[in-house]
Amino acid sequence: MTILAMTLPVARRSPLYIPRRDLVLDVHDSLNLNLLIVASDNPDAAPLDLSGIGPAVRFIVWQAPSSWWDYGFRDYGWPIGRAVVSSVLGTISPTVPGSVSVAIPRNALACRGLRLGWSVQLDYAGDLSSIVWGALHLQPGAAGLLESDLDLLNDSFVPITDNGLEDILL
Amino acid sequence: MTATVAQLADRVLRRLGIVIVADSAALSGTVTTTAIATRALQIVGLVIPAAQRTLNPALTLAADIAWLVLQRLGVIASDEVQSPTDQATAFFAVNAVHDALVGQGLVSWTSDTIPRAVAEEYIVLASIQLASVFGKVADPTQTAVMEARIKHVALVMEAETLAEAQVQAVHQSLLAQGFISWVIGAVPEAVFEDYAQLTAMQLSSMFGPPMDAKAAPSIEARVRQVAMVMGAPGLAAQKVMAVHANLAARGKIRWSVLDLPDYLEQPYVEMASFLLAPEFAIKADPNWWAQGEMTINRFIALPSSGESVVAAYF
Numbered sequence A: 001m002t003i004l005a006m007t008l009p010v011a012r013r014s015p016l017y018i019p020r021r022d023l024v025l026d027v028h029d030s031l032n033l034n035l036l037i038v039a040s041d042n043p044d045a046a047p048l049d050l051s052g053i054g055p056a057v058r059f060i061v062w063q064a065p066s067s068w069w070d071y072g073f074r075d076y077g078w079p080i081g082r083a084v085v086s087s088v089l090g091t092i093s094p095t096v097p098g099s100v101s102v103a104i105p106r107n108a109l110a111c112r113g114l115r116l117g118w119s120v121q122l123d124y125a126g127d128l129s130s131i132v133w134g135a136l137h138l139q140p141g142a143a144g145l146l147e148s149d150l151d152l153l154n155d156s157f158v159p160i161t162d163n164g165l166e167d168i169l170l
Numbered sequence B: 001m002t003a004t005v006a007q008l009a010d011r012v013l014r015r016l017g018i019v020i021v022a023d024s025a026a027l028s029g030t031v032t033t034t035a036i037a038t039r040a041l042q043i044v045g046l047v048i049p050a051a052q053r054t055l056n057p058a059l060t061l062a063a064d065i066a067w068l069v070l071q072r073l074g075v076i077a078s079d080e081v082q083s084p085t086d087q088a089t090a091f092f093a094v095n096a097v098h099d100a101l102v103g104q105g106l107v108s109w110t111s112d113t114i115p116r117a118v119a120e121e122y123i124v125l126a127s128i129q130l131a132s133v134f135g136k137v138a139d140p141t142q143t144a145v146m147e148a149r150i151k152h153v154a155l156v157m158e159a160e161t162l163a164e165a166q167v168q169a170v171h172q173s174l175l176a177q178g179f180i181s182w183v184i185g186a187v188p189e190a191v192f193e194d195y196a197q198l199t200a201m202q203l204s205s206m207f208g209p210p211m212d213a214k215a216a217p218s219i220e221a222r223v224r225q226v227a228m229v230m231g232a233p234g235l236a237a238q239k240v241m242a243v244h245a246n247l248a249a250r251g252k253i254r255w256s257v258l259d260l261p262d263y264l265e266q267p268y269v270e271m272a273s274f275l276l277a278p279e280f281a282i283k284a285d286p287n288w289w290a291q292g293e294m295t296i297n298r299f300i301a302l303p304s305s306g307e308s309v310v311a312a313y314f
Helices: B005-015 B033-043 B062-072 B084-103 B116-130 B142-176 B189-207 B213-249 B262-280 B286-300
Strands: A002-009 A023-026 A031-038 A056-063 A084-089 A099-104 A115-124 A127-139
Touching (some): A002 A023, A002 A127, A056 A099, B005 B213, B005 B262, B033 B142, B033 B189, B062 B084, B062 B116, B116 B142, B142 B213, B213 B262, B262 B286
Parallel strands (some): A002 A031, A023 A127
Antiparallel strands (some): A031 A099, A056 A084, A056 A115
């Protein structure tokens, strides 16, 4: 399991750049992403109050175009118009202001390609904004360690079952 | 592990040798204007503070001094009653002495509230004026001596007020030069002696030989240094934030200022040092910035995914 913590400011410092965080995971890794969403990128920034009905945080994984440069991820495109691989709603903490956790189960990103992109969309006060994006590289696991029983998942990383409620395998 | 902006600022200050000790104690103690004034007066020779001086509060009337003048000149004996004419003459002389002192700007009291501390000097001065009237001989050279003594007593009585005004003047001077930012009611203890020395330099000519003012620029420089060190953490934090903003403006950050990874400590410190050094008249090496940026570029370089890249031609 890969556990990562990130503090994500809502107010951007630059009009030219959406804050970026790149990730590298093993292709079979699960990911626990603990996000703290704050008002701005300043030392005294307050966490955003995400309590109540309305605010939502969505973790989106999208397919990178095949022509993306690899080193340095010098792309010509931002996810708009790119194929969304999956999106998951984050779990907003009822006790810690601004705290959101996103859980991606193991193998969820397998067979999606090695070069993906990810972003987080914040639905807050009636506005929708992408507060972070980045490259998501998957390191292929060693052949001997590849698991044969990979669940078929829906876009929210939930295993798809057959009529007998058995997981459908890839 | 996250490095805070304050921690990075602290490291910048240590790197430049501005604040040597990590987490140095805050300069929180302050001193009052009165305390500085008292210390300045001690430097110029007025050792005992006003609060501890027990000047006899009893005051002397000009009429009483006139009677003593007639005795001093041998016009009347101590148990003899003065004649109205002699009394008027002596009274006039004492008032003339007093008016002369007021006219010279030496005293502020009235002829009915002459401090007992200068009664003898008044008697001598009036006696010098009246000596020829009563056929006596007086030493006129004593006039300057007596006036100097009266002046000194008057100065001592006003010393605290004068010194406190001078402390204000010193403070305003430092403020006007842009050396300090604190208010007069919050002068740090760290510059207590410097304020007192500067005040004493201004006061010294009133109380005796003037002090050598050559040391004033170096004392002012020390006050400036203290003020800068006090403001240094804030200034250093500003520079750390400036580095962060610079990188953000070029799309080079992969973190927020609230979750700076500890491996960024060194490059941020190097780059912020480059920005802060000129503020403290320290020569900045451009390599500090370049080195820091190069390190950050290495940190944000994304490893290859290994997937083949389709070439695109335009």
